[in-house]
Amino acid sequence: MTQRTLTIIKPDSVENGNVGNIIAHLEREGFRIVAARSLRLTQAQAGAFYAVHRERPFYTSLVAYMTSGPVWVMCLERADAVHYLRAVMGATNPADAAEGTIRAAYGTSIERNAIHGSDSAENAAIEVAFFFAASDLV
Numbered sequence: 001m002t003q004r005t006l007t008i009i010k011p012d013s014v015e016n017g018n019v020g021n022i023i024a025h026l027e028r029e030g031f032r033i034v035a036a037r038s039l040r041l042t043q044a045q046a047g048a049f050y051a052v053h054r055e056r057p058f059y060t061s062l063v064a065y066m067t068s069g070p071v072w073v074m075c076l077e078r079a080d081a082v083h084y085l086r087a088v089m090g091a092t093n094p095a096d097a098a099e100g101t102i103r104a105a106y107g108t109s110i111e112r113n114a115i116h117g118s119d120s121a122e123n124a125a126i127e128v129a130f131f132f133a134a135s136d137l138v
């Protein structure tokens, strides 16, 4: 079933010049880019986006990191997009990510892990709507 998901190419990837490599990797894996833009998250945006992690010890640091520089947000489409993207990204901690995954190639720590992907179809819909209007999705 064709499905949509949300990815964020994180500040470390932008800083290290890996945006093009990551987009090429995603296209090679059959994702169609439905919408994309770069932006710098505000504290309020990053805090709200990661609100589910509010009680976690890494939350303050995560919000500081995600607002430290520009990111690229994209809505991606393909069959089984949510699960497939998480497989292509690799484990949260790049040290545990399988060879050939985006986080193994470009992530440098559990926080600076190159890319975010929605963890469920329900959250994908919420996260896509967080960044894009229906008219942006083409």
Ligand code: CMP
Binding pocket: 053, 058, 062, 092, 110, 111, 112, 113, 115, 116, 117
């Ligand atoms: P992401 O998939 O965007 O979801 C939450 C983010 O929190 C995660 O990627 C990491 O960038 C960051 N993070 C930092 N420390 C941890 C941790 N100990 N466990 C999980 N996520 C962490």
